[in-house]
Amino acid sequence: MRTNSRHRIVAAVAVTCALTLGATACGSPDPGADSAAKDVAAALEAGGKVTVWAWEPTLKKVAADFEKKYPKVDIELVNAGTNNKQYTALQNAIAAGSGAPDVAQVEYYAVGQFAIGKSLEELSPYGASGHDQAFTTGPWSGVKYGKGIYALPMDSGPMALFYNKKVFDRHGIAVPTTWDEYVEAARALHKADPKLYITNDTGDAGATTSLIWQAGGRPYKVEGTEIGIDFGDTGTAQYTGTWQKLVDERLLAPVTSWSDEWYKGLSDGSIATLSIGAWMPANFVTGAPAASGDWRVAPLPQWTKGAKAGAENGGSSLAVPKASKNKALAYAFVEYATTGAGATARVSEGTFPATRADLESQAFLDTPFPYFGGQQANRILADAARDVGAGWSYLPYQVYANSVFNDTVGKAYVSSTTLAQGLEAWRATSAKYGTDQGFTVAP
Amino acid sequence: MITDPTGVSSDTRERTADSCGADSSGAATGPQRPPATAPPRAAPQRRRRRAHTPLDPRPSIPLTLVTGLVLVYTLLPLVWLVVNATKDQEDLLDSFGLWFGKDFQLWDNISRTLTYDDGAFVRWTLNTLLYVAAGAGGATLLAVLGGYALAVYEFPGRRAVFAVVIGAVAVPGTALAVPTFLMFSGMGLANTPWAVIIPSLVSPFGLYLMWVFTAQAVPSELLEAARIDGAGELRIFFRIALPLLMPGTVTVLLFSMVATWNNYFLPLIMIKDPDWYPLTLGLNAWSAQARTAGGEPVFDLIITGSLLTIAPIVVVFLLLQRYWQSGLAAGSVKE
Numbered sequence: 086m087r088t089n090s091r092h093r094i095v096a097a098v099a100v101t102c103a104l105t106l107g108a109t110a111c112g113s114p115d116p117g118a119d120s121a122a123k124d125v126a127a128a129l130e131a132g133g134k135v136t137v138w139a140w141e142p143t144l145k146k147v148a149a150d151f152e153k154k155y156p157k158v159d160i161e162l163v164n165a166g167t168n169n170k171q172y173t174a175l176q177n178a179i180a181a182g183s184g185a186p187d188v189a190q191v192e193y194y195a196v197g198q199f200a201i202g203k204s205l206e207e208l209s210p211y212g213a214s215g216h217d218q219a220f221t222t223g224p225w226s227g228v229k230y231g232k233g234i235y236a237l238p239m240d241s242g243p244m245a246l247f248y249n250k251k252v253f254d255r256h257g258i259a260v261p262t263t264w265d266e267y268v269e270a271a272r273a274l275h276k277a278d279p280k281l282y283i284t285n286d287t288g289d290a291g292a293t294t295s296l297i298w299q300a301g302g303r304p305y306k307v308e309g310t311e312i313g314i315d316f317g318d319t320g321t322a323q324y325t326g327t328w329q330k331l332v333d334e335r336l337l338a339p340v341t342s343w344s345d346e347w348y349k350g351l352s353d354g355s356i357a358t359l360s361i362g363a364w365m366p367a368n369f370v371t372g373a374p375a376a377s378g379d380w381r382v383a384p385l386p387q388w389t390k391g392a393k394a395g396a397e398n399g400g401s402s403l404a405v406p407k408a409s410k411n412k413a414l415a416y417a418f419v420e421y422a423t424t425g426a427g428a429t430a431r432v433s434e435g436t437f438p439a440t441r442a443d444l445e446s447q448a449f450l451d452t453p454f455p456y457f458g459g460q461q462a463n464r465i466l467a468d469a470a471r472d473v474g475a476g477w478s479y480l481p482y483q484v485y486a487n488s489v490f491n492d493t494v495g496k497a498y499v500s501s502t503t504l505a506q507g508l509e510a511w512r513a514t515s516a517k518y519g520t521d522q523g524f525t526v527a528p
Numbered sequence: 529m530i531t532d533p534t535g536v537s538s539d540t541r542e543r544t545a546d547s548c549g550a551d552s553s554g555a556a557t558g559p560q561r562p563p564a565t566a567p568p569r570a571a572p573q574r575r576r577r578r579a580h581t582p583l584d585p586r587p588s589i590p591l592t593l594v595t596g597l598v599l600v601y602t603l604l605p606l607v608w609l610v611v612n613a614t615k616d617q618e619d620l621l622d623s624f625g626l627w628f629g630k631d632f633q634l635w636d637n638i639s640r641t642l643t644y645d646d647g648a649f650v651r652w653t654l655n656t657l658l659y660v661a662a663g664a665g666g667a668t669l670l671a672v673l674g675g676y677a678l679a680v681y682e683f684p685g686r687r688a689v690f691a692v693v694i695g696a697v698a699v700p701g702t703a704l705a706v707p708t709f710l711m712f713s714g715m716g717l718a719n720t721p722w723a724v725i726i727p728s729l730v731s732p733f734g735l736y737l738m739w740v741f742t743a744q745a746v747p748s749e750l751l752e753a754a755r756i757d758g759a760g761e762l763r764i765f766f767r768i769a770l771p772l773l774m775p776g777t778v779t780v781l782l783f784s785m786v787a788t789w790n791n792y793f794l795p796l797i798m799i800k801d802p803d804w805y806p807l808t809l810g811l812n813a814w815s816a817q818a819r820t821a822g823g824e825p826v827f828d829l830i831i832t833g834s835l836l837t838i839a840p841i842v843v844v845f846l847l848l849q850r851y852w853q854s855g856l857a858a859g860s861v862k863e
Contacts, residue, residue, distance in 0.1 A: 138800070142822050165800040167816040167823075174800055181713035184800070242821070343819040345827050349621040364821035371824040375618050399821060435822060 121210035121413065125420075128413035132157020135411065135418050138165040138175065139190035141239065141401065143434040147422045150430055160418060168192065172199075172484060175406065179204050185408035187415035191236055192401040193227030194291070197307070197481040199404065200230035206405040207233040211416040219424055223397035223473040224439040228404075230481070231309060236402035237423040238439035240431070242362020243469035244295055244385045244398045247369070250458070251379040252281065252354045260383050264327045267358075267386045271336040274357055282338035283331070285356050288495035289342060290487035291399060293324075296360070298396035298477050300324045300388045304512075306527075307478050313527040314480070314516050316508040323388050325504040332497060332504065339498075348372045360385055362398035363437040363466040370456050377455070382462040385469065395472035400439065437466065444470055482522065486515045613637060613835040617828040637832040644829055645814075649836070651803065652810035656789060658721065659806055663728030664784035671731050671780050675738025676769055680751065693739075696732035702793055709797045723798035724806070728788050734780040741776030742769070778851035782844070789841050807837045 137144065137160060148160040163186065165171045172195055178185040179202075191199055199205045213234040217225065224238030248260055253270075256277040261267040271283035286292070297304060302320025306313035331337050338356055340346045350356035351373040359365065369380060385395060403419040405412050421427040428440045438444050444467045454462045480486050493514055494507035502510075519526040580586045611628060612620060614637070619629030641649050678689060704727075712723045746769050754764045770777075792808040799805060802813060811833050818825035 140816075140820055140823070142824075163801050164813060166813070167820045170816070174797075177709065177797065178713070178718075178800075181710050181718070183713050183716060184718045240821070345621060345818075345825075348818070348825055348827075352618070352621060362821065367822045368825075372818065 122212045124413035125211055125417050128411060129155055129158065129417050131414075132159075133411050133414050134159045134161060135188060135415050136161045136163060136186040137188040137190075137403075137418065138163050138171055138186040139188070139403070140164050140167045140171065141190055141436070143431040143436050144422060146430055146434055147427045150427065151418060151421050154421075155417075158414065158418075169484065169488070175199075175204070176202075179406065179408055182408075185406045187405065187409040187411060188419055189404050189406055190239065190401050191404045192399065193224065193238075193397070194294075194479045194483045194487070196228055196235055196402060196404065197230050197479055198484045199406075200233065200235040201481040204406055204408075205235040206407050206409065206412050206416075207235060208237070208405065208416060208419075209234050211413065212420070213237060213416075216420075216424060219441060220439050221441060221444065221470050221473065222475055223470070223477075224400055224402070226475070226477065227397070227400065227479075228402045236404035237419050238400070238402050239423050240364060240400050240436045241439040241470060242364050242397050242399040242437065243466060243473055244299065244360055244396050245363060245466055245469050246358055246360050246383045246385050247365055247380055248358040248383060249354045249356075249376070249379050250381045252357045256281075261386050262384070263390050264386045264388055268327060268330050268336075271331055272334065275336050280355050282350075282356055283336055284358050284360070285338040285340040285342060285347060285350060286331075286498070287337075287339055287341050288491050288498050290490035290494075292342075292360070293490070293494065294479075295396045295398040296328070297321050297324045298474060299385065299394050301394065301474065303476055303478075305478050305480050307481060310523065311525045311527065312480065312519050314512045314519075316505075316512050320388075321508065322505075325508065327388075329497075329504050337498075352376050354379065360398075362400065363469060364399065366454060366456065366462060367435040378458050381457050381460055382454075382465050384465055393472045394474055395469045396477070397473055480515065480519070481524070482515075482519065485518055486511070489514050489518075609831065609835050609838075613832045615828065617825070620828055620831070633828075634832070637828055638836065641829045641832045641836065644826065648802065648810060649807075649833055652805050652807045653836075655721070655804055656806040656808075659724050659728065659791070659795075660785055660788045662725045664781065664788040666725070666729045667731040667734055667784040667788075668777060668781040670729060671734030671738045671784075672770075672773060672777050674735045675740075675776075676742050676746075676765060676773065678735075678739045679742035680746070680748070680769075693732050693736050697736055701727075705793055705797055708794075712798065718798055719800050719804070721804055724791070724795050724804075727794060728784070728791070731780070731784050731787075734784055737780055738773070738776055741779075742773060745772045745776065775851055778848050782848055785844060786841060807833070811837065 132155065135158065137148070139162065144162055148162050152158060152160055165174050165186075171190065175185065175189055191205075196205075216237065220238045221241060221243075223243065224241045228234055228236040228238055246260070252274070253260060256274060258270050258273050258277075259266070261270045267283065274281045274283055294304075297316075297320055300320040300323045302316075302318050302324065304314060304316050304318070304321060306315075338350060340350055340356065347356070351359075351369070352375045354376065366382075369376070387394060403423055405415045405419060409415045422431070424440060428438060428443055429446075432438045432443050432449060438449070443449055450463050450467060451461060452463055453459045490511060493510040494504065496502040496510075497504045497507040516526045608625060611626060614632050614634040615623065615629040616631065616633045616637070619631070619633075623629040678686060708727055709718060709723075712718045712726075717723050717726075750768060751764055754768055759767070790808065791806070792812075795806050795809050799809065802810070805813065811830055814826050814830050814833065817823035818827065
């Protein structure tokens with residue numbers, strides 16, 4: 086019932102957007118760039134309270150640092166739930182007209198949905214457009230919607246292959262560099278010990294879209310309210326062709342990511358690799374401490390031998406909701422937390438940076454990871470950040486689309502439906518929803 | 529087992545004490561009595577124990593089996609919870625779920641649960657106690673006052689109130705949650721403890737129960753007699769009616785306490801600030817930590833926290849159940 090009312094709100098807003106789009110870029114008022122930037126300085130001078138809804142743990146340190154630097158400002162950090170829970174709460178607060186925070190953590194895939202819902206403040210007038218060279222490609226394209234900038238990148242998740250060296254060594258299997266080798270390794274591992282799986286997968290929208298991204302597929306085209314969804318390109322076909330083998334031969338552990346079983350699998354080596362975002366090391370340390378020393382990081386396997394293609398997986402940004410009462414001050418905090426000293430402080434707490442400066446810093450690259458047997462893992466991860474393929478965009482209602490992933494593509498994991506058929510069903514469901522919301526969806 | 533004298537339970541001995549009270553002393557002073565008489569005496573004892581009366585019916589094997597299954601089904605999760613609260617995170621993932629792990633970590637787990645995250649668990653416990661005391665306590669008070677008034681006093685519109693109350697019982701709280709959220713948000717009360725306490729104060733079911741219970745348990749003759757003796761209405765309520773209403777009051781209190789203690793959905797949509805979370809939301813927030821980049825999985829603390837969360841409600845149930853049981857039987861026999 087709540088979902089329904091939420092959808093109706095999005096629908097109403099989307100239609101309004103569609104109607105007004107001709108006149109103005111949806112949701113980007115232009116009060117004069119200079120005055121807004123001056124407002125930010127004045128707001129810092131005047132002080133006040135900024136409520137931040139975020140689940141990212143490193144923000145605690147940033148908030149403390151910021152309050153020390155600007156004693157008149159009071160940062161109230163609230164963990165209002167993780168991912169979807171926080172988005173629902175944010176939608177509710179915005180719909181109710183009160184209780185919305187001044188700053189909200191929004192993942193890249195969800196920025197579009199909030200931007201087109203006119204829920205987020207366009208940040209260029211405050212000075213956000215000046216940071217276009219500060220961030221890496223993937224995250225920067227993640228915070229832009231149309232011509233507007235709706236958030237600043239907080240972290241990034243360029244994909245790499247995390248593998249259990251102990252398991253690979255014990256069975257004498259080479260670390261795969263291409264996805265074909267990956268399938269071979271999966272067969273060899275499972276044959277050597279039926280309890281071993283190359284990885285776990287029960288259908289995960291984020292992982293699937295990221296691998297299609299890496300394979301060169303660009304299923305989503307977004308131009309204003311005109312949307313194209315097409316899973317028929319060669320990149321997607323390459324992904325489904327390879328992954329279907331893993332599904333058919335039952336080489337994937339039927340374990341849902343982030344569950345206790347998953348952490349168990351990472352601990353005891355029965356899940357031997359993860360192709361996942363660069364933010365994963367921190368989770369290894371806290372979630373699978375028993376496997377310390379077993380794991381290593383390698384570049385993500387390639388779809389064509391010798392290529393250097395990458396993709397982003399996850400990652401989130403900080404945005405200023407339109408309902409914020411002190412947007413200039415809120416922006417000041419967002420800017421501090423995502424660039425300069427704030428970003429560096431968060432990197433030292435274990436976040437994977439989205440800022441070029443931090444990615445290139447020698448201290449960052451040289452950091453040894455005791456968990457990975459002393460490996461300087463950031464060198465591989467920083468390369469991965471540079472190799473992220475350009476031109477990817479998510480749907481402006483990706484939050485909804487991901488929520489129906491398991492009803493469509495998820496079937497491929499438990500029935501005779503193929504991944505390709507599942508993706509086609511996902512396309513149809515997403516397209517129908519888009520049309521209902523007032524978008525023009527090209528087949 | 530039956531022939532083993534230690535297998536005879538103490539109450540059996542008590543029950544048989546008057547008929548063969550000299551038995552044990554007789555055995556001690558043995559020589560005077562022929563030992564041969566002892567075994568036949570034991571036999572009637574056993575037969576007597578098998579005599580079935582309406583209060584002590586013949587055990588039915590299928591029924592015992594079904595009850596046993598239900599018992600296992602009910603207690604198994606609880607056993608699992610207790611067992612796993614004694615393990616550290618590593619053991620939790622590696623060892624068999626229904627038996628203890630390598631180390632007994634319960635005390636360590638409890639102290640870590642209470643101190644983790646700057647003592648958030650203690651804060652959430654206090655919040656929950658506040659919501660229960662103010663919400664469930666207030667709901668019971670209102671239900672008793674309202675139920676008594678509706679049962680005792682005649683006034684115009686009583687039937688309309690009855691219809692509204694019965695209608696309200698039929699509306700699930702979940703359906704009202706979103707409108708309530710919008711209303712409280714409009715009043716600026718969302719994200720404050722009031723948003724959880726005020727909706728908890730209204731318990732149509734409790735009111736209905738107290739209404740029916742008052743009609744049964746408080747004879748109008750008693751009230752009339754008190755009035756003739758010159759007692760005021762308040763005095764009558766507190767000195768005469770309230771003691772009579774005790775079983776019903778405790779029932780309503782128990783119901784609303786359990787409901788408020790376990791309430792998840794209302795605080796979920798009302799409260800965003802972890803400082804005001806009740807235990808249900810807090811534990812869920814800890815659980816969600818495992819599902820995010822940079823978050824720390826604390827499965828051991830969640831399980832220990834769950835055990836600590838259900839413990840008070842179990843204690844309350846055990847302490848209040850005798851009032852509750854007498855309440856169930858009220859009005860069943862015409863005295």
